[in-house]
Amino acid sequence: MSSDPTALAQSATAATGSAQVIPIEEARPQRRLHICLLGYRSAPFGGGQGIYLKYLSKALVDAGHEVDVISGQPYPHLDPRVKLIKMPGMNLFETGLGSLRPHPLSSLTNIIEWSSKLTGGFAEPYCFGRRVVKYLKRHGRHYDIIHDNQSLSFGMLKLQKLGFPLVTTIHHPITSDLDIALKAANSLVDRVLIRRWHSFIQMQRQVAPQLHHVVTVSERSREDIAAAFGMQPAAIQLVHCGIDTDEFRPLPSVKKIPRRLMATVSADAPLKGMSYLFEAVAKLLPRYPDLQLLMVGKIREGGEAEALIEKLGLHNHIATASGISTEQLVRYYNEAEVAVVPSVYEGFGLPAGEAMACGTALVSTTGGALPEVTGDAALQVPVRDAQALADGIDALLSNAEQRRALEVAGRERMEELFCWSRAAQQMLDYYEQVLRSENG
Template structure:
């Protein structure tokens, strides 16, 4: 979203843009002269937006509507573009939320996704793997689906600053650790990451694991960590800011990202841009995103993951080569190019 807001007005100065803004955002989203902003109290992906947006926002004079997060509002009578990051809510909903309380989420998101795929004039998605899944699901033909690959912010880069999180966790500045970053959802496969870490380093008390979870649930993984005897070695510090995350990437032995599925996988590119070796899954978008710069593993095979972890920790030359390869690969991802790719879709739809 930030990439679109920052880049579209200057990339297409002849077009006018209307940004719908959450009331919690202070000030203006953009100072560009071709931007108008309206504050909308409804949540961007909530029921009011999904079902009644044309009733709560005046869209007269708008020629194209872009919905950037999987769901297209109903009742639109103008051409539309929807960015569909993945379709897990359709083909693997239990990977998104396996709890009974998640039934409402499943109904909401699956219905919203189906509507977006059927009714959008064009579909944008963030990887070739995600496009293939959308087309395979047979709700949108291939000629309506376009890849707009994510970028990586320039702030993600190698740094000499040590992470202060280590001190807060009672670790020394030279502590060696494996880093895992991702939201607390089943498809992120964090229990398997912990099991693999235990298998790899049960006899290496000097190696730690730091798990950064968005939407962290303190009770979800703690019983497993305790059962494996890793209470003092697997750390879940909770929410951290971007600067601290960059420092953690830069000092980690490796990023372990064994997801079962990804539309893109932002931590992969962030880690590579910070000079962190990456271990990730051999399926979905992850091989495509890492482009030969990562170690690929079977995310359902703890032995495969453990072997990869040990190879990086025990072979400094291999880790150094992966760091260099990752830094080079990360150069391929640029948010301005992402905005340009979206703009190309807009122009195509407007001219169509």
């Protein structure tokens, strides 16, 4: 398997749900707000939460407001005008127990985080909540709004009880991740470990229904959150994510690389459906022997994805790229003839929007909210269907006219419906509603 993308080159109508959308009042903020965004982990690549924090904070600053981000590790990449307040935890999800030294166990929160990791759990959201409450009680009374990005920890209920005006974004219920991971598990031991790691969902189930102000990013997510957490859809505000269409844009000087596919996704997360894309690529090789897939993300050494690539004989047809700049990511989108989003479920689907904003023809599954994002500006195929993915990719590779039509339609859809300035203004209107309700 090649890790050098350059070497590879050398060798619509949106779906809607049944719940009624709550209109946001047309009351533009008349004062400058000081907003604090929270993220328990905010990696700039490989996860929608870090992307959400980066672009929402930038759009809020662009709108004239002051924004701080309090984040655990890995930290986000932020606009220089946004202040990052680092809230370091033990980051055991990234470093493992082998990096532990005695002195970090000096606090109860660290002991909880370490003990959970030792027994196969994931306590980062819970421990981040404890650390944030301690910090904001001392230093946070000047904020007009505290906006949590899906930690859904008991600490958020504590902040709410202490009188902080709190808004919470839930991108989608992690119960969906759990269900998909369990279906993909190969043994009873795997299923036990998966359930243990996802045990933080029990906390989320208790916290979410008690939050006063919840916002989500798609109609599908709103319906799924309500079902998973026993909430009323009408109690959840809808504000779509945005795409930075100034940053993610067509680059006329960049030439398409023939038979280059691109996917921005984690290969080892069953939710993202990369195994189906690998199988689709294998099905297409007899017709397109020079087909290449650039995957922006990591393939875990010794993991199931690597084993599948070996089994299908795809090493010479797949390259990976990770830790790249946004500028390089945009270039890769522009070089691809076809972008693919094979996800089984997405609460929104930022990679789909990014590809469309770059003017790249897209094949997307119908997983989760993807039909809301892509509408009729992408070719949609069923989830968990490698043959359908192969047929969709084949249809676009063999039809330049259809690719061109989708390139134009995708860009137009992102500019009209999903720009971050629009999303930020809707969020600011919601903040004003929250502040009025909090102040009586």
